[in-house]
Amino acid sequence: MNHTIRQLALIGPTASGKTALAIKAAQVLDAYILSIDSLSIYKEINIVSAKPTIAERQGVKHYGIDFIAPNEDFDVTTFIRLYEDVHARAMADNKNLVIVGGTSFYLKMLMEGISKLPKISEETKRRTTEAIKDLPKSYEWLSTLDLDYMQKISSRDPYRIEKALDIYFETGMTPTEYFKTFPPKPTIQSELPIYQIETDRELLRKRIALRTQIMLEDGLIDEICMLEEKYTRAPNCMKAIGIKETLAYLDGIYDREMLKEKITVNTARLAKRQTTFNNSQFDNVIKGSVLELEEKLL
Template sequence: MKKVIAIVGPTGVGKSELAVFLGEKLNGEIVNFDSLQFYKELNIGTAKPGEEERKRVPHHLYDLLELDEEFNAAKFVEIADNLIKEIWERGKIPILVGGTGLYLRAFEYGLFSIEVPKEIRGTLRKRADQDLSSLYEELKRLDPEYAQKISPKDKVRITRALEVIYTSGKPISYFHKENPFFGKKRYNLIKIGLILPRKELYEKINLRVIKMIEKGWIEEVKKLLEKGYSPKLKPFKAIGYKYIIQYLQGKISLEKAIELIQRDTRRYAKRQLTWFKKEPDIYWFNPDEKERILNFLKEKLATN
């Protein structure tokens, strides 16, 4: 089975920098699996690779979607599967990079796909906004096994589980048993995890937020709102964007917005680490160990 490299880890740890380094050294092409970097026009706030990096190594699945387009793990897997084959056919090595753990897991093990009618999705989302607790009670009745595993406040998973039930007539727990993630691997994935001491990572995150503001993050959001995009769009609910919108609306000060972005980004990094620490077969390194990582990968790529 041909090999794929994946670089994982928390936000701000240095994944993109390592990906470009490895792409140059290993004749690779970079494939994004960061859910926000799929969107066009979200550049500064998502820390998307710049022009210089993209000239050095081919980058894929960036600037893929309009801000109001829907996307999910199943669609990602479908697009990524075709792209990986094309990269192999060019004699190159695919290097996946990102922090959206669910997308990588779906890519490695597969994911059941159900096309949910817009009416069902719209109705459930509206109800979730109005009374999430009643939706959770409904899920407890229809799929008690899955409801036990998730938080009563997890809007995304509650609505997704009910979408599956109302579309297929079967609970999501049934599909998880039929097609569990940790079944047969679809790819020979070499996973490199980047990690830093917690204090050092948090300091990097705090500084990065300041740099993003200085680079024009506020102006980026302002222009998008002036184009007529609704502040209620899903990408704008992501870390950082919602607080910049609140600042632009005069609801909070810039200092408060920065403080909240830094806090939420640190919390997100902690959740990412928790997720990836539970994933099997990740080889962990400090982001400064580029040569060591390169030599490790050369050995792995040379073995069957």
């Protein structure tokens, strides 16, 4: 059973046409699709995440969509488990794999890997909880042990300071020593060509405005009302673009026209950040318009 499967990744800013291209590629390559998108991963968040409908999926099996509930949290390890599961399934079913999504930070983590953290004992948890009560003091103390590592994190970042304390109390190693001893292991081991959709900024902005308009017509406001009623505003996903603006509209801060404008502007800013990230983080990328990439892929 040790045949290898063909894999490729498709990245690009929001509204650039990734979804349709991925489905075409998956049909031609007889592949499953793994979506790496920080909104489509949620069940019930359908319109605002622009996830493909069942009809649009055209019989191609999608993973990473409708995976967790809006009040559940996830991080990069969720995508690592998901990828391992889908890869094994594709191998077993003799299918190829197309990875597609706007949240390419997770793709980068799949390619570079993350270091496995040690198992934290109850005693360590107790010591860390005690130490973290005085965050500035803990930060200063850790800095005397491992200045290199601590300079990379903010003195107001309780999550990462806590991790550093856990590592030190549990293993007796500074974070720098620990990560040198246990370097990250890439999850994606085989060759992975990356295709990046390039779009004209003006054109993309028009597409984003059109997509926002369609979302509103498709019932975006009702969807957000349902999500708020069922899950409150507390979950992380309720701060996403498209959701937070609609909540402001429901609070009477914007009228409908303003709501459309705000979502469009914030989505266009997100697209710009995504493009900057993609251009700086990946090497040997095959770039082109949707049509050019379609020709290369198919």
